[in-house]
Amino acid sequence: MAIKVGESLPLDVKLKEMGETGPRDVSVGDIFRGKRVVLFAVPGAFTPTCSMKHLPGFVSGAQNVKAKGVDEVVCLSVNDAFVMDAWGKAQGAGGKVRMLADGNGEFTRAVGLELDAGGFGMGKRSQRYAMVVKDGKVEQLHVEPGGGLNVSSCEAVLGKL
Secondary structure, three states: OOOOOOOEOOOOOEEEEEEOOEEEEEEHHHHHOOOEEEEEEEOOOOOHHHHHHHHHHHHHHHHHHHOOOOOEEEEEEOOOHHHHHHHHHHHOOOOOOEEEEOOOOHHHHHOOOEEEOHHHOOOEEEOOEEEEEEOOEEEEEEEOOOOOOOOOOHHHHHOOO
């Protein structure tokens, strides 16, 4: 069952982020505790909608999102930290959108937003969504009902901040 507005994120789950010397663990608690964060998740780095619309929208709109009282914008995908780092660099995300890897899908499963993309040869991935999290609790949750990009785009999230 998917996480709901008002519920807390699993703060003890570890994600991966590329550091200066390679991938490093970062806990969900460290990312969200004491902050207001917009987290958006995509089914896969370098995939068409994710690369042409979803991430670029947040990269170009990050400053506007932060102007609405958000401390950080985070992109999450069930990919490894190397892929997320390369994708972030290719998209110019540095200093705008923090690129985090949920390589084993632990966070994605814990919040109940897993997607079976086996039919596309991609295995278990994340549904496309955006959430606003304040001090570890879900303030808003916008899960895409189908294959498009409507409720979880930067523009849609900005309209609800």
